[in-house]
Amino acid sequence: MSTTTNHLDGAEFLSAENKGLAEPAPRFKNLTKTCDYSSKNNMGVAAAIPQFQDWREAAHQVKKFSIANLDKLIVQFESNMKARGAEVMFAQDAAEANRMVLEIAREHNVKSVVKSKSMVTEELELNHVLEGAGIRPIETDLGEYIVQLAKQRPIHLVTPAMHFTAAEVGELFHKTLGEPYSAEHAKLAAIARKNLRNDYLTAEMGVSGCNFAIADTGTVVVVENEGNAGLSTATPPVHIVLVGIEKVIPRIDDLPLFLNLLGRSGTGQKLTAYTHLIHGPAVGKKLYVIFLDNGRTKVLQDPHAWQSLFCIRCGACLNACPVYRRVGGWSYGWVYPGPIGAVLTPHLVGLHKAAELPFASSLCGACNEVCPVKIDIPHQLVHLRHRAVNEPSPMNSPFERMTWKVWAWAMRGPRRYAMAMGAVRIGVRVAKYLPWHFGKLGAWTRGRELPKVPASSFRAWWRNRQNTSQPPKEKP
Ligand code: SF4
Numbered sequence: 001m002s003t004t005t006n007h008l009d010g011a012e013f014l015s016a017e018n019k020g021l022a023e024p025a026p027r028f029k030n031l032t033k034t035c036d037y038s039s040k041n042n043m044g045v046a047a048a049i050p051q052f053q054d055w056r057e058a059a060h061q062v063k064k065f066s067i068a069n070l071d072k073l074i075v076q077f078e079s080n081m082k083a084r085g086a087e088v089m090f091a092q093d094a095a096e097a098n099r100m101v102l103e104i105a106r107e108h109n110v111k112s113v114v115k116s117k118s119m120v121t122e123e124l125e126l127n128h129v130l131e132g133a134g135i136r137p138i139e140t141d142l143g144e145y146i147v148q149l150a151k152q153r154p155i156h157l158v159t160p161a162m163h164f165t166a167a168e169v170g171e172l173f174h175k176t177l178g179e180p181y182s183a184e185h186a187k188l189a190a191i192a193r194k195n196l197r198n199d200y201l202t203a204e205m206g207v208s209g210c211n212f213a214i215a216d217t218g219t220v221v222v223v224e225n226e227g228n229a230g231l232s233t234a235t236p237p238v239h240i241v242l243v244g245i246e247k248v249i250p251r252i253d254d255l256p257l258f259l260n261l262l263g264r265s266g267t268g269q270k271l272t273a274y275t276h277l278i279h280g281p282a283v284g285k286k287l288y289v290i291f292l293d294n295g296r297t298k299v300l301q302d303p304h305a306w307q308s309l310f311c312i313r314c315g316a317c318l319n320a321c322p323v324y325r326r327v328g329g330w331s332y333g334w335v336y337p338g339p340i341g342a343v344l345t346p347h348l349v350g351l352h353k354a355a356e357l358p359f360a361s362s363l364c365g366a367c368n369e370v371c372p373v374k375i376d377i378p379h380q381l382v383h384l385r386h387r388a389v390n391e392p393s394p395m396n397s398p399f400e401r402m403t404w405k406v407w408a409w410a411m412r413g414p415r416r417y418a419m420a421m422g423a424v425r426i427g428v429r430v431a432k433y434l435p436w437h438f439g440k441l442g443a444w445t446r447g448r449e450l451p452k453v454p455a456s457s458f459r460a461w462w463r464n465r466q467n468t469s470q471p472p473k474e475k476p
Helices: 026-047 052-068 070-083 094-107 119-124 126-132 142-149 166-177 185-202 228-234 252-267 296-300 306-310 316-320 322-327 338-349 366-370 377-390 398-410 414-431 439-445 458-468
Strands: 087-091 112-115 136-139 205-208 212-214 219-224 238-244 274-278 286-292
Touching: 026 252, 026 316, 026 322, 026 366, 052 070, 052 252, 052 306, 070 087, 070 212, 087 094, 094 119, 094 126, 094 205, 094 238, 094 286, 112 126, 112 185, 112 228, 119 126, 119 238, 119 286, 126 136, 136 142, 142 166, 142 185, 166 185, 185 228, 205 228, 212 252, 219 228, 219 252, 228 274, 296 306, 296 338, 306 338, 316 322, 316 338, 316 366, 322 338, 338 366, 338 377, 366 377, 398 414
Parallel strands: 087 286, 112 136, 112 205, 205 238, 238 286
Antiparallel strands: 212 219, 219 274
16 A cells, blocks of 8 residues: 655556555545545535535635735735745745755754644655754644654545544554553543643744635634644744645635635534634744745646635545545545545646546546535546546557547447447456456456356347337237
8 A cells, every 4th residue: 555655656546556446454444434424424514504505606706716816915915924024935846845944944953843734745745855854843733643653644635544543543652652552532642642742842843734825914824623733833933834825815804704614524613623823923933934836826827727726625525535435545646635636636746647537536526516615626627637638648648549549430330339349248258267467457457357248238139129029919
């Protein structure tokens, strides 16, 4: 199973090592159950609010305005934030953002960093970069803490350790922290709290993401449930906020709308337990806000793809997706899993590296129904599929093109069709004697059986039926 955080060298959706596809491990069964529970819970919470659909439409419109006016809104945010003493920087890509973080860390003689949950830092692989520079990164969100100790990467946008049972966490804490084994939730939380407490107090720097960057007030908004983000951002003398450029919203008056939607769609809560509004550095402390592009402005060049930047990372589409529930987040090969990952990843890392992902969907539309900002994910996927087969990508290889040419030829006439179906019937009969569980194909074939070939084709059966059936007798 894929647990590395290395940069994507081609989506691993059909990777042979990905057990989620062929043989679901018990942890993937946990995942399916938890997603099902979360999805029903979120939908129940939404259904209880008559105006929920109006909220979704309003949020969609605010996001549409924000993305269309990103340039102006970011400048407005920058000038408001700078006026209160923070530094605002812009990174073109992951390498530049990492360089900025390291420079700040060196300037402040940082030895350890407490991090609150941030998908952007996963995108940068910041932990590896910090470790490479001799700086100890400590994840403080409980789920992130667990996956960091287990040397894995998050399996879900909102609940990174969703695949762990309490017993597995107990064993992990025992093995890595030397704590007595327990499978009780309260005891496990207490162990994490005890071990993290000293890290908050000694770390020279805190790093956080940002759920919303509000332009008209220059405010960074961070939402969370555990209190760890508050401690990570307020305790150390230096705080770096890493934020994707798409997180800007125009007005502080828009915030309640998004908070209402995010909590309900993410975890089924009316509101997350903590909402931090950071307006500038505290007295005697330093605050840096680094905006990250990393491929986002490329998305802006494609008007059909804009909507993918509306995402507020609530994770509802993952919980609702029948594919994600079956294969888990690592299968998507990069930081962003599930339906929105299948859209964002090809945009951000390049279609040539992730062309398979848009095809990892049944297009059932479940994601579309739950998305709080009404991103039309199925159409985004279809758009990317169109691009994947028309632009340079593995889905546009000479083999693919030839296969579809043969298919199109076969579909163009009844005789050709009958011939092709005859060949398929023979092929299926022969294939069961072949050793075909190898390479990429093996990841697919190991979990599936060949269909049974009926004695005659449907067309032959129908013809026969027409010839032999008697007209109904007329009533006397
Ligand atoms: S695409 Fe929509 S449902 Fe999925 S994570 Fe983003 S905001 Fe949530």
